Amino acid sequence: MDYNKKKTIKDLDVKDKKALVRVDFNVPLDDAGDIIDDNRITAALPTIKYLVQNDAKVILFSHLGRIKTEEDKKTKSLKPVAKRLEELMGQKVIFVPETEGPELEAAINALKPGEILLVENTRFEDVVDGVLVKRESKNDPELGRYWASLGDLFINDAFGTAHRAHASNVGIATHIDDSAVGFLIEAELTNLAKGIDNPEHPFIAILGGAKVSDKIGVIDNLLNKVDKILIGGGMAYTFFAAQGHKVGRSLLEEDKIDDAKRYLEIGKGKIILPVDSANAPEFADVTPTFSDTSKDMPDDMMGLDIGPKTIELFKNELAGAKTVVWNGPMGVTEFTNFEKGTLEVGEAIANLPGAFTLIGGGDSAAAAKKLGLADKFSWISTGGGASLEYMEGKPLPGIEAIENK
Known part of the structure; x- marks a missing residue:
């Protein structure tokens, strides 16, 4: 486009x-x-x-x-x-x-x-x-x-x-x-093009949010462009299931497990998953317990955020990045006990020296504002759905209809 x-x-x-x-x-x-x-x-x-x-x-x-x-x-x-x-x-x-x-x-x-x-x-x-x-x-x-x-x-x-x-x-x-x-x-088009179409490398995408199905188009479009994709949020648990692990009562899209397997295969070395999970026995703002994601999660637990080891892993992966695109929270940000992953990752992105940092609107933008870091990002998109479809490489009808010069 x-x-x-x-x-x-x-x-x-x-x-x-x-x-x-x-x-x-x-x-x-x-x-x-x-x-x-x-x-x-x-x-x-x-x-x-x-x-x-x-x-x-x-x-x-x-x-x-x-x-x-x-x-x-x-x-x-x-x-x-x-x-x-x-x-x-x-x-x-x-x-x-x-x-x-x-x-x-x-x-x-x-x-x-x-x-x-x-x-x-x-x-x-x-x-x-x-x-x-x-x-x-x-x-x-x-x-x-x-x-x-x-x-x-x-x-x-x-x-x-x-x-x-x-x-x-x-x-x-x-x-x-x-x-x-x-x-x-x-300004939106200039910044989205800089972050997605013409990125300076190393180029890292961070994807979170609830569902793999919401981000399939983004993964498809970015996998050939990025150096790494860091995955958090509810969507990560479908990837753990694709690795053969039980995910307890965590959010799981059974019909997307094969897609997750395919991405793990073609994105070997590029897709970085959480190594630990912050869990609760129910969808509630309670003190979390932590589990290792290389093992099965207890049947009575659900994952609601990335854990402290993953926060450090993601910070290390981000070090030295020249372009970072972030779309989707790392956990349930409306719960104080499960917002830490999103807030710490957001802070790490915001403080990257000399990097072009782009937030694709939505919950990630809200997290940046909540942190008081909004002005430290290079660009925060004003359109969650539109920026997501741009990241997927889809045409935007409202812009396609405008006359060419």
Whole structure:
């Protein structure tokens, strides 16, 4: 995938133009409807500010959560996002509580250069008159065509949805003459290419999380590129089973044991598994006991983290690395007793001298923030699913649809 050829925001003449911008304002809200974390809003600010400063009429589209019923619409409005964006931009943001129709059209046509308008949650189009139709999520061509008709050009800056073909990204891009990626997507693509397509060696990937099935594509794509793959998390226990060991009550994907065997065979010397496991008798935050992974695990135990010997092993493997890609936690990070592996490995990566360190979003990114190490990584992706599919070597529809230079 060579996305260097895609037009970027600076390739467009935006002055006095109605610029439709797909952003990712899918922020977490509390029960009172207040924003818990505004990172996704701040990530979009460089693109929005550039358009305002260059006299574009800025029309923002975003989804928020999943909309399956009319009831969902009552708690998933983008109105609080408009308020927060106003504070961050220091200027008025016109919020239109509609996704189509005369009110939206009139508000857009009344925009002056440098003004900002936020359209209501694009996924409100997934439920029409109480029926789940998924017009946005299934990229309804009429909806994409309609939204495209509201503007002169389109900028996609929502990396978090780049792996999905929705009406608000692929649909608009398909039905408009001028399209480009914004600054956030441009930075994502530059950093992902540096970490995955053109890495400096030694190149080490660290994969964790619950399931082998979630990471099969990543292992397939990276095995020929990396010097080592360190495997932790729940997925490691399927690999132990592939070696013929009993794994007690640990997470196990029986149907992926053959895949794990195949990877161990073709990745000989490259795949590094944990040498000890932090266990509990149940899925609970209790004091762990430790077992040697070269032996069978007791039948009444489940593995919930890597053990202290593995932490040291992984630190040793990381020493001297020039590129490190990390996706997935080493253990159950919501439990204080089983977060140590993730936190210590995260700290070791963050402190590697002269290395390019990339986190593929999701739980690993949350762990880095929890540690206060986020600013010590070279790049933390804003899109868990999109960065995972990039790591798998899959095309990203939201970017494929953008015009080439």
